Structures are given as structure tokens and as C-alpha cells.
Amino acid sequence: MQMSGAQILVQALKDEDVQIMFGYPGGVLLDFYNALFGSGLRHVMTRHEQAAAHAADGYARATGRVGVCMATSGPGATNLVTGITTAYMDSIPMVALTGQVASYMIGGDAFQEADIIGITRPVTKHSYLVRKTEDIPQIIREAFYIASTGRPGPVVVDLPKDILSGKGKYLRPEKVEIRGYRPSVNGHKGQIKRVLSELRKCKKPVIYAGGGIIISGATRELVLFAERNKIPVTTTLLGLGGFPGDHPLFMGMLGMHGTYQANMAIHSSDLLLAIGARFDDRVTGNVSKFAPEAKVVHIDIDPSAISKNVAVHLPVVGDIREILSNLNAQQEDEEPVWNEIRESWLERVAYWGQEKPLDYDRTSSSIKPQHVIERLSELCPDDTIITTEVGQNQMWTAQFFRFRHPRTLLSSGGLGTMGYGFPAAMGAQFAFPDRLVVDIAGDGSIQMNIQELATVAQHNLPVKILILNNCFLGMVRQWQELFYEARYSSTCLASNPNFVKIAEAYGVKGILIDRKEDVDAGLVEMMKHKGPVVVNCLVDREEGVFPMVPAGAATNEMIFGSRKKQEKKLRAVK
Amino acid sequence: MRHTISVTVENKSGVLARVAGLFSGRGFNIESLSVGETLDPTISRMTIVTRGDDRIIEQVIKQLRKLIDVIKVSDLTGTSFVERELILIKVKARESGRAEILRINDIFRGKIVDVSPATFTFLVTGDQDKTEAFIRLVRPFGILEIVRTGKVAIAREV
Numbered sequence: 001m002q003m004s005g006a007q008i009l010v011q012a013l014k015d016e017d018v019q020i021m022f023g024y025p026g027g028v029l030l031d032f033y034n035a036l037f038g039s040g041l042r043h044v045m046t047r048h049e050q051a052a053a054h055a056a057d058g059y060a061r062a063t064g065r066v067g068v069c070m071a072t073s074g075p076g077a078t079n080l081v082t083g084i085t086t087a088y089m090d091s092i093p094m095v096a097l098t099g100q101v102a103s104y105m106i107g108g109d110a111f112q113e114a115d116i117i118g119i120t121r122p123v124t125k126h127s128y129l130v131r132k133t134e135d136i137p138q139i140i141r142e143a144f145y146i147a148s149t150g151r152p153g154p155v156v157v158d159l160p161k162d163i164l165s166g167k168g169k170y171l172r173p174e175k176v177e178i179r180g181y182r183p184s185v186n187g188h189k190g191q192i193k194r195v196l197s198e199l200r201k202c203k204k205p206v207i208y209a210g211g212g213i214i215i216s217g218a219t220r221e222l223v224l225f226a227e228r229n230k231i232p233v234t235t236t237l238l239g240l241g242g243f244p245g246d247h248p249l250f251m252g253m254l255g256m257h258g259t260y261q262a263n264m265a266i267h268s269s270d271l272l273l274a275i276g277a278r279f280d281d282r283v284t285g286n287v288s289k290f291a292p293e294a295k296v297v298h299i300d301i302d303p304s305a306i307s308k309n310v311a312v313h314l315p316v317v318g319d320i321r322e323i324l325s326n327l328n329a330q331q332e333d334e335e336p337v338w339n340e341i342r343e344s345w346l347e348r349v350a351y352w353g354q355e356k357p358l359d360y361d362r363t364s365s366s367i368k369p370q371h372v373i374e375r376l377s378e379l380c381p382d383d384t385i386i387t388t389e390v391g392q393n394q395m396w397t398a399q400f401f402r403f404r405h406p407r408t409l410l411s412s413g414g415l416g417t418m419g420y421g422f423p424a425a426m427g428a429q430f431a432f433p434d435r436l437v438v439d440i441a442g443d444g445s446i447q448m449n450i451q452e453l454a455t456v457a458q459h460n461l462p463v464k465i466l467i468l469n470n471c472f473l474g475m476v477r478q479w480q481e482l483f484y485e486a487r488y489s490s491t492c493l494a495s496n497p498n499f500v501k502i503a504e505a506y507g508v509k510g511i512l513i514d515r516k517e518d519v520d521a522g523l524v525e526m527m528k529h530k531g532p533v534v535v536n537c538l539v540d541r542e543e544g545v546f547p548m549v550p551a552g553a554a555t556n557e558m559i560f561g562s563r564k565k566q567e568k569k570l571r572a573v574k
Numbered sequence: 575m576r577h578t579i580s581v582t583v584e585n586k587s588g589v590l591a592r593v594a595g596l597f598s599g600r601g602f603n604i605e606s607l608s609v610g611e612t613l614d615p616t617i618s619r620m621t622i623v624t625r626g627d628d629r630i631i632e633q634v635i636k637q638l639r640k641l642i643d644v645i646k647v648s649d650l651t652g653t654s655f656v657e658r659e660l661i662l663i664k665v666k667a668r669e670s671g672r673a674e675i676l677r678i679n680d681i682f683r684g685k686i687v688d689v690s691p692a693t694f695t696f697l698v699t700g701d702q703d704k705t706e707a708f709i710r711l712v713r714p715f716g717i718l719e720i721v722r723t724g725k726v727a728i729a730r731e732v
Contacts, residue, residue: 118591126643
């Protein structure tokens with residue numbers, strides 16, 4: 001049967017089991033949106049294409065499925081770029097569909113023409129410019145396969161107008177075979193044996209787990225592995241939830257704003273097991289001083305992640321869950337090594353935890369942002385999904401919210417995209433309409449995609465936005481305070497709008513929290529409300545995120561508070 | 575150290591841009607790059623000459639392998655292989671120097687592909703040492719223009 005390219009595309013997306021897509025129409029997509037109308041394929045129109053990409057990303061992170069977004073040619077497509085890059089940096093499976101001017105007009109600087117394949121080449125796992133209508137089924141099949149396998153990532157499919165309006169037959173390809181793409185799954189057996197032998201020799205092992213744990217769904221295997229060998233665990237920002245936050249072996253996040261315990265343990269360890277992590281500079285601090293005494297074992301699906309930033313002694317390339325279950329299976333018959341040295345290591349790690357736990361001034365009469373997050377963590381259901389924006393709000397969330405399950409924290413780690421959290425929360429909420437989804441936002445970040453209040457209002461989508469409002473771009477302000485003599489250049493947001501009124505103007509409930517004693521009641525009111533809510537929580541304006549590893553310092557050179565006291569310490573570090 | 579890397583890729587448009595973009599985006603350097611179709615018309619071969627320490631070369635190879643359109647990557651350096659480059663070189667040739675230049679060309683088994691009253695254009699092929707040596711020897715006469723193909727290389731059968 002002859003179908004239009006647009007109808008073929010709709011059918012191909014349905015056959016990939018796409019439950020929902022996020023997009024924004026435009027001139028060259030008229031055929032597609034016409035075919036979509038009444039097709040049964042669910043489409044949510046956002047109010048900005050960037051939000052469509054982040055919503056698809058949030059959907060993907062919350063579910064593990066491929067997120068799908070769409071935008072028209074030219075400015076629509078370029079507005080997706082930040083969202084695509086965000087997904088690329090954090091290895092999120094996404095298919096981004098872009099309209100393109102008609103094939104015969106490409107290169108002629110036509111109206112709303114942009115070379116989106118060229119623009120996104122460095123920030124996609126792969127991309128396709130469709131040249132024939134009948135290629136659509138094969139390309140869509142490949143795009144989903146590439147996006148979701150190996151180390152996942154975004155794939156762009158650029159669809160010229162004449163390809164969508166042209167006629168062809170739809171036949172779903174039975175299977176996908178790409179000769180240049182065969183991700184390895186099972187780790188090398190010899191390497192796995194060597195990991196076991198390192199485990200028997202080590203005295204001070206530490207597990208440093210990243211987002212790969214969550215992507216491969218290896219939480220159970222990791223817990224078993226860590227428990228059996230009694231190894232303390234720290235995770236990256238993207239790894240939070242990949243290991244239970246209330247587990248006795250858990251040390252919290254490591255790195256620039258990581259816990260004293262995790263950073264000291266890494267610094268002193270003699271065997272560092274890096275699992276699904278990539279030694280990002282926010283984790284390592286000064287690379288040459290990172291885990292200086294440790295032998296490094298690196299388990300990751302991406303061979304190019306091995307020895308990219310830090311020299312690895314023992315790489316194992318493959319799917320983390322496969323490799324961890326293989327390690328666990330091989331250990332089944334042997335009693336893991338346990339001796340006094342290992343026991344005293346665990347004691348030392350525990351001591352670091354008690355010596356300098358994460359803390360803030362609990363006696364202050366102003367609302368401390370950490371307090372708000374701690375209370376939310378206490379009061380909200382176990383399966384709550386938290387998204388964050390970027391900056392202080394993100395780091396306080398990482399420090400003070402107790403993440404117990406994988407896929408409960410959605411945050412832009414690699415790219416650090418302000419404006420990510422709200423649309424990502426929408427994506428997660430569409431996937432899980434009955435769960436509580438809260439975007440922990442800053443007053444700066446929320447204004448980068450605040451137009452999406454129209455989308456949540458339209459769908460009565462019960463996303464909660466909790467703005468920790470300090471009327472500053474807080475993280476930049478903190479750096480200015482610490483390193484630039486408190487010259488607050490372009491970071492003061494005293495002209496913020498009234499967020500409660502903004503919410504109400506969109507038909508969304510707004511709550512103001514401006515007294516410490518109202519925090520609990522305000523949070524409960526937010527959670528109980530059936531629809532979307534914006535909470536404007538006025539927090540201590542100059543609170544900082546601590547501990548902090550200053551840029552260029554080693555992870556054991558942390559500072560614990562701001563102002564004068566710290567300036568002295570900083571000078572000593574330098 | 576200089577490495578010669580042989581890469582087979584899908585013979586499709588956009589592939590060269592992906593490879594070149596990878597090098598520029600990650601700060602790797604390309605000394606030369608040549609591309610041509612292989613026996614299988616759906617596959618092209620790129621010969622890339624690049625420089626870097628072991629860590630960089632390892633990254634170059636791994637990042638190339640990560641591209642979906644890249645089928646196979648082999649680092650020929652350190653293995654047994656044959657390499658050739660072709661250069662076209664236009665040299666000033668006035669009365670006094672003409673005989674001398676021709677003698678040099680003979681030694682290098684170059685071909686004269688164009689003659690004018692004041693210039694010779696030579697075609698010289700060889701490995702990098704040979705082409706570089708030829709350029710060095712004719713430089714004193716005055717080189718007007720050089721066009722080089724970049725290196726192509728093929729592994730030896732053992």
C-alpha cells in the first residue's frame with residue numbers, strides 16, 4: 001500500500017513502541033503533523049523546542065526507554081541542540097527528528113534552512129539525512145537501535161519536506177545490522193579473573209560508580225558485589241540512586257562537592273574500582289593527584305572512556321551488569337578475603353564519615369536550602385522522582401536528598417544545562433502520572449524554561465517546582481565570593497518576578513514559603529495538591545555549597561565553609 | 575610520534591566530515607588524509623597520518639572506532655607496511671640550473687609532466703623520506719608550487 005513519508009514515519013515510530021513524543025510543529029512538518037492527527041501516537045506540544053528535547057531526555061532517564069522529540073527546520077532544529085548535547089554528555093538514549101527544507105532546496109539558504117546534521121555532528125552518537133521516502137523505515141529502525149544500545153546517546157534524523165510528502169511502501173525491516181557498530185557486551189574473561197585477583201590482594205578498596213550503573217540496570221549486582229566484598233561505595237552525581245543512599249557502605253557523592261568521607265577514601269585507597277564512570281574533572285579535581293596510591297580498575301562499555309583522563313591499570317570493557325554478575329558468579333564458590341587490614345579500612349572510612357559529615361547551620365532562623373531538601377527527602381514518598389536545574393540547587397540536592405532507587409534523580413551532569421529540570425520533570429511525569437515528580441530549581445534556572453508552565457497547565461500535569469530562591473545565580477555568586485573578592489558581577493537577580501503570581505497567571509497553583517517554620521506545611525501542601533504547583537521558597541541568600549574542592553586542587557584538599565576562615569585555607573592550598 | 579592509520583569506512587556522504595570533525599573537535603592533528611574507494615564500492619579507505627604520544631594515538635583509534643560509519647581501524651605504524659605519496663612540484667628552471675635539476679629528477683626516478691621556458695613540473699612518488707628529500711634538493715632552485723596527495727599505505731602480506 002502506498003503511504004506518504006509522514007504516514008510511514010508515524011507507523012515506524014509506533015512500531016518502535018513509542019508511547020509519547022515531545023515536539024513543536026512548523027512549516028516543513030505540516031505533512032507529519034497531519035499524519036499524526038488522530039493516528040493514536042501521543043504527542044505533547046511544548047512551548048519551546050529546547051523543552052521538547054529535555055522532556056524526551058527526562059522521559060528516557062526515568063524509564064530507560066528511548067526519548068523522542070521533534071522540531072521543524074532551521075530555528076526549531078537549532079533550539080533542540082542544547083537538549084541533544086545534554087543527552088549526549090550523559091549518554092541518554094534519544095531520537096531527535098528534525099524537519100528540513102525540500103531536498104532540492106538544500107544548500108540554497110532557503111527559508112528556515114539550517115544544516116542541522118552538520119551542527120549536531122559533534123554532539124550526537126549518529127545522524128541521518130533521509131534522501132528517499134522508502135529509506136524511512138530502515139533509518140528509524142537503525143536510529144532507535146543505535147540510540148539505545150552500547151553506550152546510549154542521541155541520534156538525529158533529518159527529514160526533508162519532499163521526503164515526508166513523497167509516497168512509498170512501509171515494510172518494517174526484520175533486523176538491524178550495521179557492520180561498523182557492534183558494541184561489546186561480555187567483558188574479557190581474563191580481565192575479569194584479574195579483577196578478582198586484585199580484590200584478593202587489596203587493602204583499601206573503594207567503588208566509584210557512575211551513571212553506567214543506572215543505564216545498565218546493575219544496582220542489584222552492584223549491591224551484591226559491594227556487600228560480599230565489604231567495599232565502601234561512592235557515586236557520581238549521575239550515579240546517585242544506583243546504590244541505595246541509606247546503605248551502610250554508601251559514602252555519598254564524591255568530587256568537587258562530594259562528601260569528606262568519599263573524597264578521603266578515594267584519596268587513600270589502594271584499589272579503585274571505577275564502574276560506569278568516566279573520571280570527569282568535577283570528580284577528579286587535579287587529575288595528577290587523583291587516587292594517587294590506587295591501582296585503577298575501570299569497568300565500562302565504552303572503550304574510549306578507558307584511560308581518557310586517568311591511566312587505567314586494568315580495564316574491563318562490556319556491559320556493567322553482565323560483568324558484575326559474572327564477578328558475583330565467580331565469587332559464589334569462594335569466601336571473599338576478609339582480614340584485620342580490611343576491617344580497619346572500613347573503620348577508617350566510617351570514622352571519616354563521622355569526623356566531617358555533610359552539615360549546615362541548623363540553628364539559623366533563616367531558611368537554609370539544605371533544610372528544605374532534607375525535609376522534602378523525609379516527607380516525600382519513596383518512589384519520588386527528583387529533577388534538578390544546575391548550580392547550587394543541584395549540588396544541595398545531591399548532598400541532602402537520600403536517593404534510594406535508580407532513575408529517581410534526573411539531572412544534567414556533563415553539560416550542566418540550566419533550564420533542564422522543569423521540562424525533564426514533565427517527561428518523567430508523563431511516563432509516571434501517579435508518582436510524585438519534583439523539580440528542585442533555582443530562581444535563575446527556572447526562568448530558562450518557565451514558559452513550560454503553559455504545557456503543564458494544559459495537561460494538568462502534576463509536576464511540582466520547588467524554587468530555592470536566593471535572588472542570585474548562587475553557584476557563580478559563591479565562586480565570586482570565594483575567588484573574586486565578592487564582586488558580584490551579573491549574578492544578582494533582585495529583579496526576579498513574583499513566582500507565585502507567574503504560576504497563577506498560567507493557572508497553576510503557587511505557594512510562598514518565607515518562614516522556616518512554614519517549610520514542612522508548605523512542602524506537604526505542595527505534595528497534596530493534585531495539579532502542578534510552583535513553590536517559591538525564599539532561602540538564605542548567601543548560603544554556599546560545601547565541602548568544596550577548589551578547581552585544580554586534589555580531592556583531599558577540601559574547604560568547609562565560606563569567607564574569611566576559608567580564605568586562609570585557600571591560600572595554603574595554593 | 576607519527577602514526578599511519580588505515581581506516582575503512584562506509585562510502586557515503588558525510589563520513590569524511592565525521593572523521594575530520596572528530597580530529598578537530600578533540601584537538602587531534604591530521605598531517606595528511608587521503609580517501610578512495612576500495613574493491614567493494616560501498617567501502618572507502620582513508621589513510622590518515624597523525625602525530626601524538628601513545629595516549630593520544632590510543633584515543634584517536636578508539637574514537638574513530640566509535641563512529642558508526644567506521645568499519646575497521648588499524649594502526650600500521652609498528653607493523654610491516656608499504657607507503658607511498660605522490661607529489662607534483664613546479665620548479666623554476668633557468669638556463670644555468672636546468673641540467674642540474676634534471677639530474678636530480680633522474681636520481682629520484684621522477685617524471686617530467688610539464689615544461690615551460692622557465693619551469694619544470696615533476697611528478698615524484700615514494701615514501702615520505704624520498705619525497706621530502708626531493709623537495710629539499712630542488713628547493714635552492716626555487717619551488718613555485720607543490721601539490722601532494724598525502725600518504726597512502728597498505729599492509730604487507732607476511
